[in-house]
Amino acid sequence: MAFSAKQKYLFLAFCLLPTFILFLIFTVYPMLGGLYYSFFEWSGTSANKTFIGLENYIRLWNDSIIKKAIFNDFFFVFVKVLGIMMLSLFFAVALTQLRIKEAPFYRIVFFFPNIMSVVVIGILWQFIYDPNIGIVNSFLNQVGLTEWVRPWLGDKTWVLPSIAIPAIWAGIGLFMLLLMGGISSVPKSLYEAAEIDGASEWQQFWHITVPLIWPQIKTSILYIIITSLNGSFVLVQVMTGGGPGSSSEVMGSYLYQRAFEDFQFGYGAAIGVLILVVSLITVLISQFILKKEKVEY
């Protein structure tokens, strides 16, 4: 390099420092702060901030709503991984390998829900399920399935699957694109060779496509898990606010209510820490499981 050492270090500082300082203030500090606040009882005004050690965590341990919330979070993770992966894998294979002329049309349309705001999706689906103006009940009435008509989001048994459907609806496009990228980089010659050997399309799918795009499948599953645990609550908060009762509560919506509606900021912070711990453990376990799968090949 033709630059002097001083020039070089000045330039490096110019490139790295401003961003990193802002990152420390607005990302790192709030995350460490979340951990710190979880040891306090605090209603938001600095006068009544009291250190209570692990009491928030003990309270979490005994809180039946948070148990329900964790269960619901895992319900969403499980249903989303299954639903999104199966559908987007099917669509990705169909749109890359089966020479469908109108494939670009489907590719664009299937991505539409991905660019919509989760609030808008939540509100829209809330009214799709609405007992009075919604199309779900109107459809069931029209085809004579009147015994199926119900207030979907007000029904304790049906509220979770009812929220899971728009969550899957909104997720397909992105993962379909990711998997399509993987499939189009698989060498065509592998399929030609398999065809000569008399392998059926189904066998080709299981023995060529799946193992070769395993990295993309793995990344997608982990990404769905992380975004689901950290983001499902937006849809829940908009569509039901965690109700009826607390039957659709997830960890994030519970944090929002405790902290920003009831002003229990210390307890809210403890829920934040819990979300982090649950996410990390889940990701580690799933990484382990997904790695095992790959070794078999």
Added chain:
Amino acid sequence: MKIISQILVRIPLILWAFVVVFPLVWMFMGAFKSNAEIFTSPWALPQTFNFSNFESAWNDYNIGRAFLNSFFVTVLGSLLTLFLSIPTAYALERIRSKLGEVLINVYLASMMIPAVLGWIPLFFLLMKFNLLDNLWALSLVYAISHVPFTIFILIGFIGNVPKELEEAAIVDGMSPYGILFKIVSPLIKSGIMTVTILNAISYWNEFFMALILLQTESKNTLGVAMNLLKVDAQYDSAWGVLFAGLCIAVIPVIIFYTIFQRHIVKGMTEGAIK
């Protein structure tokens, strides 16, 4: 055999296209309907295409104001993200040192940590600086939250820029700043396009940070305003206005995406191969 499988495979594709498009069509039709029509003929086309619901949403329910606020936050946030990310991505890709590796890993690790964890301290931090209810501060928060993702994508693109070009510029006596802004930045234009489109879409759509950090109605962005509109519309039974509001929030992104979708696909595959 081939013909049958061609037909069979189209059935789920057409079905899913219907499942995706129908709710949007229903919303769009509802925006033109009166309340009575929404109740009595949910499946029918609107009788007349009048825009009074749109006018009412825009003027009486503050969606117009919120639209402009969202536009401001989206543009400012996207620009700030680039100013913060391009130099960092360049330095981290070109200067491979221990410290650089650590920094990359710190940025990457922060993407794994749920943002929810930081909400409460962030709220009080901005309160202390008197920056709550401030669209400039919200833009900055958005920008910094997307810096790790943006750096991660741009590093891949910068890695493809041939070093010889930079060496030639050094010989010509160009400063490192000139190399970064006049040589490297223009060459990674397609990467910049891709991340900016993705960032802009998520800033336009963001809801929870805005809900927590904004307070007065005149500052609301679209997400927050839509949530208020939902409550008001339920109270007033103004369903057509609600659907019109949803359309106002969605139509710009759908147009924006349809124009630029090639860049997203291209950027995602180029980034994925890397």
